[in-house]
Amino acid sequence: MINMNSYFKKNKLKIAPWLFMAPGLLMFITYVIWPIAGSINISFYDWDGLGEKTWIGMGNYVELFDDEAFYKSLKNNFIWLILYMLAVPIGLFMALFLNQSVRGIRIYKSMFFFPFVISQVVVGLVFSWFYDPNFGLLNIVIEFFGGTGIAILADERYVTYGIIAAGLWPQTAYCMILYLTGLNAVDSEQIEAGRLDNAKGWKMLWYIILPQLKPATFIAIVVTVIGALRSFDMVSIMTAGGPWGSSRVLAYYMYEKSFSEYGFRMGYGAAIAVILFLIMMVYITFFLLKMYRDEKAN
Amino acid sequence: MNFKFKTSVASAVTFALMASTAFAGTLVINTDTSDPAPKAAFEQLIKDFEAENSDITVKWNLFDHEGYKTSIRNFLTADAPDLANWYAGNRMLPYVNAGLFEPVDDVWASAGLNDTLASASASMTIDGKKWGVPYTYYNxxxxxxxxxxxxxxxxxxxxxxxxxxxxxxxxxxxxxxxxxxxxxxxxxxxxxxxxxxxxxxxxxxxxxxxxxxxxxxxxxxxxxxxxxxxxxxxxxxxxxxxxxxxxxxxxxxxxxxxxxxxxxxxxxxxxxxxxxxxxxxxxxxxxxxxxxxxxxxAPTDTIHIPANAKNKVDAKKFLAFLGRADVQTKINATLGQLPINKNSSVSDDKFLQAGMSMLSSTTGGIAQFFDRDAxxxxxxxxxxxxxxxxxxxxxxxxxxxxxxxxxxxxxx
Missing domain, CATH: 3.40.190.10 (Periplasmic binding protein-like II)
Structure with missing residues (x-):
């Protein structure tokens, strides 16, 4: 006991941080590290989620790399990643547009933010009505201008883009709110100084405003990347992965294989989840490295 | 303070007693019959069952269709009801293989279902055992x-x-x-x-x-x-x-x-x-x-007893009740579907009559449905x-x- 005590006293500075971190670490290990390890473990088994597990080693991965549907989902994930990024610049311009003091601007701001507040499921439903080939607004407009209607959600060429457009609506609002808070912190003296140096319009935006918005941009990109990778609700609500699986993304494919009506393949689903995790890991590593460097620089 | 503590303990104890006595005669049923007609049919069915078995209280959990298909796996393993509806043929195979459904051959034998429900017997049999009671089918x-x-x-x-x-x-x-x-x-x-x-x-x-x-x-x-x-x-x-x-x-x-x-x-x-x-x-x-x-x-809809059910005695009573000719007549009249029991009568709805006469004169065989056969x-x-x-x-x-x-x- 005495020994312990003196050991603690000697190493107080070393031990104390761990003690403070302990609750957080414990949660992190239980709810993050442990499930990840569990998923990776399951991905080596053939398991229907109910009965006995059978070890099949890399079997699930071998099958996965020979699975057209997997490549289709992977490709869609990359389309999502790229096009979802549009939320960042659009959000920026909406923020710039709304960042003025007009009567009732708060109401406008909150209306622009509205799509992020409502559930993704609702957004998906609204857009599937919008796209509906029989009564949807989109086709009414197209036909009004003399075009022929298209069933976006039933056409393998357009379906992913249609869902991404729906997803951009709330995501843009999210980026907008990030930039609006960022704009509050923009130093007015610098703007004034810029003005004195005759900076206007794009130049002002590019050289004076944007650099100050760098933290907001960083967060906006990170949340958008993560949003794109876990785009599940929209796909599920709007198309259920169809037509014939052409709008699936990895997250949805994983769900379909392991939890959906016909899915009884936990191992295969886990293998898809591991691949998705590895892709996300690239961004997470980037994010962590950047944070680490920033902290060090300070 | 002391007095308060005693009463609260006492009430907790009585509450626990009440809960456990209530539990003895409680039958938990999970179904996805949430469309208007099936919902009304099940309401009636449960009411009639309770009327005949006044010592049993039925607790009925109603799910939506798509949600049910995914949640059945969870509740069969974790928090099993005493009865759950599902489908015949290959659709029940995973649960049978995983030992999550209870064989109910005794109900079939004691309630004479082997005779009255003979037409659906093959689609309810896996490994020589019957795994539930069919109550309706439709053409x-x-x-x-x-x-x-x-x-x-x-x-x-x-x-x-x-x-x-x-x-x-x-x-x-x-x-x-x-x-x-x-x-x-x-x-x-x-x-x-x-x-x-x-x-x-x-x-x-x-x-x-x-x-x-x-x-x-x-x-x-x-x-x-x-x-x-x-x-x-x-x-x-x-x-x-x-x-x-x-x-x-x-x-x-x-x-x-x-x-x-x-x-x-x-x-x-x-x-x-x-x-x-x-x-x-x-x-x-x-x-x-x-x-x-x-x-x-002609797909068949069925009710099963989960292997982890708590009140299997009453659940079996319910299945025997469900297999009866008059019960199947009544529930199918509300459902607008066909009864399995050969002694039941089909309502005089023209579509049901047409379906019934078509199926009974079928010579080629009766399939369940693609997702139940495969x-x-x-x-x-x-x-x-x-x-x-x-x-x-x-x-x-x-x-x-x-x-x-x-x-x-x-x-x-």
Whole structure:
């Protein structure tokens, strides 16, 4: 006991941080590290989620790399990643547009933010009505201008883009709110100084405003990347992965294989989840490295 | 303080006692019968059961359809009710294999169900044991707009040529022959079943869904060749991949489409949408190959006892009750479906009567449904392929090759 005590006293500075971190670490290990390890473990088994597990080693991965549907989902994930990024610049311009003091601007701001507040499921439903080939607004407009209607959600060429457009609506609002808070912190003296140096319009935006918005941009990109990778609700609500699986993304494919009506393949689903995790890991590593460097620089 | 503590302990104890006594006669039932007619049928069924067994209180948890299909796995393992509804055939196989359903041969024996429910006995049997009690089934076939057919002078098609001619006449008059909503895939499975049953017959269809025949077999290709005739002739409404089966009812109600290959459950919403019995008719899916006995599709719905159920004694009482002729008569009158018990009477609804007489005179055999005859993974891949085929028939070879790949893996 005495020994312990003196050991603690000697190493107080070393031990104390761990003690403070302990609750957080414990949660992190239980709810993050442990499930990840569990998923990776399951991905080596053939398991229907109910009965006995059978070890099949890399079997699930071998099958996965020979699975057209997997490549289709992977490709869609990359389309999502790229096009979802549009939320960042659009959000920026909406923020710039709304960042003025007009009567009732708060109401406008909150209306622009509205799509992020409502559930993704609702957004998906609204857009599937919008796209509906029989009564949807989109086709009414197209036909009004003399075009022929298209069933976006039933056409393998357009379906992913249609869902991404729906997803951009709330995501843009999210980026907008990030930039609006960022704009509050923009130093007015610098703007004034810029003005004195005759900076206007794009130049002002590019050289004076944007650099100050760098933290907001960083967060906006990170949340958008993560949003794109876990785009599940929209796909599920709007198309259920169809037509014939052409709008699936990895997250949805994983769900379909392991939890959906016909899915009884936990191992295969886990293998898809591991691949998705590895892709996300690239961004997470980037994010962590950047944070680490920033902290060090300070 | 002391006094307060004592009373609270006392009340806690009495509460616990009450809870446990209530528990002894409580029967928990989980179902997904959330559409209006099935919901009313189950309300009535439970009320009647409670009236006969006054010592049993039924606690009924109602789920929505799609949610139920995923949550059943959780509640069977973690928090099992005493009874749960599900489907016959291959759909119950995973739960039977995992030991999550209780065999109920004793109920079948003691309630005489082996005799009265004999027609469904095969689809309830796995490994020589019965795993639940069937309470309803319904026929599939072609529901059509009688008034449109009569206006255009089209008779009920009996043969494949009649059928194609009827479609051509409809198309020429700006009416799409068949409506379908394939967003959730299974509707396409129904069409495939009929195409295959009529082209190759029941035995071949069962062999295919059991994985004994290759998907690239010439006989399968013959089925798709027939189907392609319909697709190429513009039989099916456009954009069906964007519609659910309920949404696909609209073209038929509005008179833009004239037929629907569906189960009898489509009658209730069609009537609700305003079609009278003079406008709505039913006929058997026409013959394609005259050398093949006509087989039909008639899925069976069932109730099971989970292996982890707490109150199996009362659950078995309920199953025996559910198997009774009068009970099945009553529940199916509300459901608008057919009773399994041979002593039950079918309501005099014209669609039920038509379905009943069709099924009882069927010589070719009765299939459950594609996703109940084939194992889950094959069913999903298959129905997805059917949907793709209906929109892109030129991809048939690639689709069949893909299905064959799934088959070689699924059936080991």
């Amino acid at each position: 599939w076939g072609v529901y059509y707009r009688k008034d449109i057919f009569e206006n255009l002078g089209i008779g009920i098609p009996k043969t494949w040529d009649d059928f194609k001619a009827a479609g051509a006449t409809l198309n020429a008059n700006g009416v799409k022959p068949i409506t379908i909503g394939s967003k959730y895939l299974w509707t396409a499975g129904g069409v495939f079943d009929y195409m295959n049953l009529r082209t190759n017959g029941y035995d071949f269809h069962m062999a295919l869904t059991k994985g004994e025949v290759s998907w690239t077999d010439d006989r399968v290709k013959a089925t798709f060749a027939n189907w392609k005739e319909l697709v190429d002739a513009g039989f099916f409404i456009d954009n069906h991949a964007a519609l659910s089966w309920q949404e696909a009812l609209a073209p038929m109600v509005q008179g833009d489409a004239a037929m629907y290959v569906m189960g009898n459950f489509a009658v209730a919403p069609l009537r609700e949408a305003g079609l009278s019995d003079d406008q709505l008719g039913f006929f058997q899916f026409p013959q394609i190959n005259p050398n093949i006995d006509m087989a039909e599709e 194992p889950a993974e094959m069913a999903q891949a298959g129905m997805e392929g059917f949907q793709e085929f209906m929109v892109k028939p030129e991809r048939l070879d690639a689709i069949l090759k893909r299905l064959e790949k799934v088959r070689t893996r699924v059936y080991k």
